[in-house]
Amino acid sequence: MNRRRRIYEGKAKILYEGPEPGTLIQFFKDDATAFNKKKHDVIDGKGVLNNRISEYVFTHLNKIGIPTHFIRRLNMREQLIREVEMIPLEIVVRNVAAGSLSTRLGIEEGTVLPRSIIEFYYKSDQLADPMVSEEHITAFGWANPAELDDIMALAIRVNDFLSGLFLGVGIQLIDFKIECGRLFEGDMMRIILADEISPDSCRLWDIETKEKMDKDRFRQDLGGLVEAYSEVARRLGIINENEPIRGTGPVLVK
Amino acid sequence: MNRRRRIYEGKAKILYEGPEPGTLIQFFKDDATAFNKKKHDVIDGKGVLNNRISEYVFTHLNKIGIPTHFIRRLNMREQLIREVEMIPLEIVVRNVAAGSLSTRLGIEEGTVLPRSIIEFYYKSDQLADPMVSEEHITAFGWANPAELDDIMALAIRVNDFLSGLFLGVGIQLIDFKIECGRLFEGDMMRIILADEISPDSCRLWDIETKEKMDKDRFRQDLGGLVEAYSEVARRLGIINENEPIRGTGPVLVK
Ligand SMILES: Nc1ncnc2c1ncn2[C@@H]1O[C@H](COP(=O)(O)OP(=O)(O)O)[C@@H](O)[C@H]1O
Ligand SMILES: Nc1ncnc2c1ncn2[C@@H]1O[C@H](COP(=O)(O)OP(=O)(O)O)[C@@H](O)[C@H]1O
Ligand SMILES: [Mg+2]
Ligand SMILES: [Mg+2]
Numbered sequence: 001m002n003r004r005r006r007i008y009e010g011k012a013k014i015l016y017e018g019p020e021p022g023t024l025i026q027f028f029k030d031d032a033t034a035f036n037k038k039k040h041d042v043i044d045g046k047g048v049l050n051n052r053i054s055e056y057v058f059t060h061l062n063k064i065g066i067p068t069h070f071i072r073r074l075n076m077r078e079q080l081i082r083e084v085e086m087i088p089l090e091i092v093v094r095n096v097a098a099g100s101l102s103t104r105l106g107i108e109e110g111t112v113l114p115r116s117i118i119e120f121y122y123k124s125d126q127l128a129d130p131m132v133s134e135e136h137i138t139a140f141g142w143a144n145p146a147e148l149d150d151i152m153a154l155a156i157r158v159n160d161f162l163s164g165l166f167l168g169v170g171i172q173l174i175d176f177k178i179e180c181g182r183l184f185e186g187d188m189m190r191i192i193l194a195d196e197i198s199p200d201s202c203r204l205w206d207i208e209t210k211e212k213m214d215k216d217r218f219r220q221d222l223g224g225l226v227e228a229y230s231e232v233a234r235r236l237g238i239i240n241e242n243e244p245i246r247g248t249g250p251v252l253v254k
Numbered sequence: 255m256n257r258r259r260r261i262y263e264g265k266a267k268i269l270y271e272g273p274e275p276g277t278l279i280q281f282f283k284d285d286a287t288a289f290n291k292k293k294h295d296v297i298d299g300k301g302v303l304n305n306r307i308s309e310y311v312f313t314h315l316n317k318i319g320i321p322t323h324f325i326r327r328l329n330m331r332e333q334l335i336r337e338v339e340m341i342p343l344e345i346v347v348r349n350v351a352a353g354s355l356s357t358r359l360g361i362e363e364g365t366v367l368p369r370s371i372i373e374f375y376y377k378s379d380q381l382a383d384p385m386v387s388e389e390h391i392t393a394f395g396w397a398n399p400a401e402l403d404d405i406m407a408l409a410i411r412v413n414d415f416l417s418g419l420f421l422g423v424g425i426q427l428i429d430f431k432i433e434c435g436r437l438f439e440g441d442m443m444r445i446i447l448a449d450e451i452s453p454d455s456c457r458l459w460d461i462e463t464k465e466k467m468d469k470d471r472f473r474q475d476l477g478g479l480v481e482a483y484s485e486v487a488r489r490l491g492i493i494n495e496n497e498p499i500r501g502t503g504p505v506l507v508k
Contacts, residue, residue, distance in 0.1 A: 104384040105376065105394075117389045122359065130358040133387040135371045140359075 011037065011125075012050075012200060024083045025074065028054075032200075034219045036128040041218065048076050049229040050198035055079060056238050057162070057197040066157050067192040069181065084181025084194050087143050090121040090129060091151060093159045094175040098203050099216075100131075101175075110210070118155055123179070150191040151180050158193065166204060169235035171213060174203035199229045265291065265379075266304075266454060278337045279328065282308075286454075288473045290382040295472065302330050303483040304452035306492050309333060311416070311451040320411050321446040323435065338435025338448050341397050344375040344383060345405060347413045348429040352457050353470075354385075355429075364464070372409055377433070404445040405434050412447065420458060423489035425467060428457035453483045 005017040007024060011033045016025040028047035033040045051073065058070035071080040094117045097107040101117075120137060121129040137143050143151065158178060166173045179195035195201075199214040206213060212220075213228040233239045259271040261278060265287045270279040282301035287294045305327065312324035323335040348371045351361040355371075374391060375383040391397050397405065412432060420427045433449035449455075453468040460467060466474075467482040487493045 104381065105386070105390070106378070106381050113393060114395065115393050117393045119387065119389065124360070127358065127360050131385060131387075132359070133373065133385075135373065136359070139367060139369050139371045141368070 012047075013196070018080060018083070022083050023071065024081050025078050026081050026196075027078050028196075029077075032215070032218045032225070034215070036125060039219070043218065043225050045226045046200070046229060049226065049233055050196060050200055051077055051079060052238050053198045053229070053233055053236065054196040056236055057165070058193070060165070061158065061161060061193065061197075064157075064161060066154060066161070067183070067190060069183075069192055069194040081194070082183060082192070084183050084192060086123075086179060086181045086194060087147070087151070087191075088123045089132075089137065089142060089151075090123055090177050090179060091155050092119040092121065092175060092177050093117070093155050094119065095159070095163065096172070096174040096203075096205075098174050116156070116159055118152055147182075147191055154178075154180065154191065154193060158197075162197070162202070165236075167207075170207045171232065171235065172205045172207050172210075174205055176202040199232055204232060266301075267450070272334060272337070276337050277325065278335050279332050280335050280450075281332050282450075283331075286469065286472045286479070288469070290379060293473070297472065297479055299480045300454070300483060303480070303487055304450060304454055305331055305333060307452045307483070307487055307490065308450040310487075310490055310492050311419070312447070314419070315412065315415060315447065315451075318411075318415060320408060320415070321437070321444060323437075323446055323448040335448070336437060336446070338437050338446060340377075340433065340435045340448060341401070341405070341445075342377045343386075343391065343396060343405075344377055344431050344433060345409050346373040346375065346429060346431050347371070347409050348373065349413070349417065350426070350428040350457075352428050370410070370413055372406055401436075401445055408432075408434065408445065408447060412451075416451070416456070419490075421461075424461045425486065425489065426459045426461050426464075428459055430456040453486055458486060 007015040007017060012029055012031055014027040014029065016027065018024045028051040030042045030044055030047045032043050032046060055073045058068045061068050062070060069081040069084055071082060073079045094101055094113060097111040097113060098109045101107060102109045120132050122132045123129060134148055137148060138145055155178060162176060163173045176197065178193060178197065180191050181194040183190050183192045202214055203216060204213040205211065212222060213232050217223065217225040217228055230239065234241060261269040261271060266283055266285055268281040268283065270281060272278045282305040284296045284298055284301045285294065286297050286300060309327045312322045315322050316324060323338055325334040325336060327333045348355055348367060351365040351367060352363045355361060356363045374386050376386045377383060388402055391402060392399055409432060416430060417427045430451065432447060432451065434445050435448040437444050437446045456468055457470060458467040459465065466476060467486050471477065471479040471482055484493065
């Protein structure tokens with residue numbers, strides 16, 4: 001299986017050389033990390049679920065004209081993607097106060113924000129992903145002002161789509177994180193959506209019960225992470241009712 | 255002496271009711287605090303020096319058409335100012351990496367930045383002045399986009415003036431913090447510079463020796479704070495050569 005060249009191993013995924021130039025294979029691991037790797041665990045089945053959920057979201061983003069790196073899913077844990085030059089930022093869009101925003105600004109978790117807020121974090125394990133502003137990003141050349149405009153427009157479109165998608169299945173989109181990259185085609189360069197969108201990178205609350213259906217189950221030791229991710233996948237119609245997902249066992253692929 | 259009504263006592267200054275409506279008296283204490291009040295000391299003479307240095311800077315900013323709250327100095331520790339509605343932000347302009355920027359982004363102290371960077375911190379002792387971006391500021395209504403534009407234009411002009419002023423006396427302006435407020439005149443509202451500009455709110459390094467001539471002497475336990483502030487005042491021509499400044503003793507007012 002490992003004839004392929006491994007390009008990068010991150011906290012939750014591995015990138016392999018793809019079958020053609022300009023492509024990569026993105027492998028979803030079961031590893032969960034939080035608080036800059038201070039907390040780590042392996043959660044059997046998480047990778048399979050994230051691969052499926054991210055496939056579903058990126059496929060539909062592509063359909064509504066939001067450019068993404070996603071080409072197609074290859075198997076339970078892998079997807080074929082377009083290689084991009086990553087912009088070293090985590091772009092966070094928030095609709096409801098939670099997590100670090102609540103802590104830093106003293107706003108109670110669950111408070112609906114006066115409007116959606118975009119935040120940027122400089123992607124660096126060593127520095128623990130510090131928050132940065134447009135000033136830092138353009139001064140240090142991580143992205144230029146035109147690229148930042150594209151990134152923010154893209155982030156807002158993704159927020160609109162995801163808000164609708166999750167609302168439709170009884171889930172409130174609290175916030176999410178995306179990563180973008182530069183795709184070079186001939187002389188042209190476009191900013192496209194890369195990485196993943198999954199319960200690892202979103203905060204998702206059941207609209208009725210406010211139950212957390214995302215990685216906060218791991219961060220806050222709430223348990224039931226695979227069950228929650230499976231429920232997200234079920235509501236989205238990605239996996240069948242009552243079908244348990246386990247990384248090792250057989251999985252029904254619709 | 256205390257017939258006047260005390261409006262507010264902060265970490266380094268006290269505000270008293272002024273002689274006319276719309277005015278306040280700003281009293282400079284000798285207190286020094288850092289790291290969100292975790293460190294505190296009283297440094298005999300600091301208040302007198304900051305009152306004089308801030309007077310000097312604000313007077314000249316007024317002269318070049320940058321609107322400030324400063325009306326006139328009243329005595330060794332007090333100045334008459336215009337009362338404004340404070341915008342709850344600390345606006346930091348950085349020319350060279352130091353302090354929290356160095357720590358957060360892993361940039362060695364003393365590195366000249368690719369360009370000046372403006373940062374915003376939400377002024378809250380309780381939250382330890384968290385960094386915020388334009389998104390937070392406008393979403394939470396601390397300032398609107400037009401006000402933020404005015405604030406940034408003002409910050410850049412202050413940076414230009416201070417860079418020149420200090421360069422002229424052999425001092426490198428590393429960074430500084432300002433605070434702004436809304437001045438209401440009839441139906442009109444203007445953003446003006448408030449608070450103080452002094453070695454408490456700037457990082458100032460001797461151009462030759464790189465010696466610190468600012469509050470970092472207190473933060474980093476380097477000693478010689480009053481001597482350093484006096485040297486800044488001397489170079490600016492505010493106090494005479496060889497004239498020691500002490501809050502309690504007599505002070506030569508040029
Ligand atoms: N299309 C792409 N091209 C190149 N790199 C990508 C692409 N999509 C995602 N990446 C990068 O691949 C890595 C995914 O693995 P992950 O485990 O999430 O890593 P990390 O721990 O760095 O976040 C990330 O560093 C991400 O920036
Ligand atoms: N012109 C002004 N009108 C009203 N308030 C002002 C004005 N200038 C400064 N202030 C406020 O007065 C206080 C000055 O005292 P200081 O000891 O610096 O307080 P703090 O500990 O809050 O920084 C600050 O809170 C500042 O925002
Ligand atoms: Mg990642
Ligand atoms: Mg102050």
